[in-house]
Amino acid sequence: MAPLDWMDAKAVQEGAETELREAPPELCEGLNEPQRQAVTHGEGPLLILAGAGSGKTRVITRRIAWLLATGRAKPWEVLAITFTNKAAGEMRERVLALTDVKGIWISTFHAMCARILRREIEVLGGWTRDFSIYDTYDRNQLLKRLIKDAGYDPQRFRAASVGAWISDGKNRARTHEGSGPAEAQGLDDEVFRVVRDKYLAAMREANALDFDDLLLLALRIFDEHPGVRDNYAQRFRYVLVDEYQDTNRVQYLLTRHLAGWHGNLAVCGDPDQSIYAWRGADVRNILDFEEDFGKATVIKLEQNYRSVGNILKGAQAVIRHNVGRKEKDLWSEREDGPLLTVLECGDENDEAAEISLQVQALREQGVNLDGIAVFYRVNFMQRALERAFRLSQIPYQIVGGIEFYQRREIRDLIAYLQLIANPRDDVACRRVINVPARGIGERSLERLNDWAAAHGVPLRDAAASAEARATIRGRARASLEAFAQLMEELGDLRDAPAAEALDRVILATDYGGWLKNLGEPELEMREENVEELRTHASTYDRASPDGRLRGFLQDVALVSDVDAYDEGTERVALMTLHAAKGLEFPVVFVAGLEEQLLPHPLALDSDDPDAGLEEERRLMYVGMTRAQERLFLTHARTRLHFGETSYRTPSRFLDEIPAELLDGMESTPEDAEDVFGAFENPEGVDEVREGDRVYHEHFGRGRVEKLQGSGLNARATVAFDGLGSKVLLLQYARLQVLDP
């Protein structure tokens, strides 16, 4: 890669023109010396090495405020990049509280690039500003199709593997010459390459970008169109990048472009919290910053304000086991506090039950539920925890995981909106062409697809063509015409507010009626989800009146549930260790501290197992350092996994914590009994038995014909008077037993 002329930075000399003002003293109030230096650093590159809990966010927000207050930058001349949308939102809020200034670009790399591409993408040819953003699921959907169409065995060549390989290549900003995972798997590399090329072409045809493309194409525009690049680079007098240890090659190059004109780049991060190497993040970005950007000022924030002494000591003890790490002297003035509690549990249910008992005890001691979080390595662990919390009636919120936007009903409606915004979006078209069912089956779709491919037009245009429909017989032909007409009618919604578009889609497709027709026990839940989506859309319209449908879709594509987490609600937060980064809680539980889980074997079987292990250790470190007052570490003796129970060994990371910091406890089966027993007959829900006469809010009176499943999955088949039978999830149905 040809280096950019960083020190060419045309503007190092230019800064003098701006008239500087005195900063209001309160901006430096309560800061320690290095923090103050970071906030008031003037021109030139700045590296802030910020240990866990060292007040990093505070420094960044104050620095932005300081830049504005001293007249060094106008609001639109500041670009701040964060790792999640949630972090961006938080930062925006905090800056707003300090300065009362709006219009600063504070966003993730992905959101920023999407925004730039909406304006600039047409210089690349092929895409229009209405491009769709495909998530991993959409991407795999398309790949699956391509693999099949090319006649490869979908068993041997999995869409997910090919997709991961393509993504990995894009994240490293290199072409895929040479090796790939294909080789490692003993598969045909050639096939991977062929599929990738088909994928790249198909994405262009569908006017779609995947997550990686957002970064990569923005980079390509900056590389190939210096004029466009300079527009942005000149504008952003000050650039700040948070969590810099987790940036990948492409993000690094983007950063160079964006900060290259003025040379005022401040990055902030902690190599000990680098946990995204698997996604192409490269710690060298932060380790090499000084050389890279020449004459960089380096400021270390080493005083931890967050955690009580014992927690900090424990975390330090663990992270010290990483070799090849710059030793860092993180210290705290806080009292030692209580010991860390290690809980040994029987199995995953005991573990979950034990955690909920501890939470209840804490609650009785006056701890707020929103001050408690439970972290785990892998998403499947969420299940047992969720169940225990439900049974104990402890309100909780899942951050990340099975996402709202993955639900079928949500994806359907979003796909309609996407197809309206971007008629070339074949993935969206395939999804909705027969939803609600209108008699367009697999065969008809194949025909249509063939015709579309032969004529080089999108699926949707094929549906609109009488000539294409002529190749299809029977009911499907008329249905296709109806579908084409429907989309035509909805076409004017392209520039409509999101809520209006959504409501028109729901109305025009009678989506509600279709859901009801499915006769699923999840009906109520799905209806609630649709309702929630409508709320999201109107909220969006109110917050961003200029965004309309396009903007909404972009938000939906980029906003994960991690971002949706709202504080201040009285709920325990459940999330993966990765999602925990950047957050803090008075009380933290880290669950599943076992070998084969943390460290996770898949992290160790890469080409460099030691690097994998060290990243797992950093994950442990991130988890521990989120805790302010109390830290619980739990593990189970056996765990159900893949439907099989295995014996577990406590994680080696537990042994790395000095024993004098630990307080051991063993959970007892009775504890679990208490939790799971307590909810056998939850308050407000009647015990229902076969043969009972029951009453349901919507369907009225009926008789229970059959009961299946148990716990949250318990279902009842109820014959409603005059309505026929329905299967209901007891959990939601709220059936009342009628006395005869």
Next chain:
DNA sequence: AAATCCGCGTTTTTT
């Protein structure tokens, strides 16, 4: 074309 059944892979982490 839609409904039902079966077998397989799946679960590392996310924008």
Next chain:
DNA sequence: ACGCGGATTT
């Protein structure tokens, strides 16, 4: 244990 896709019915 679960969900998906493919195969097999209706």
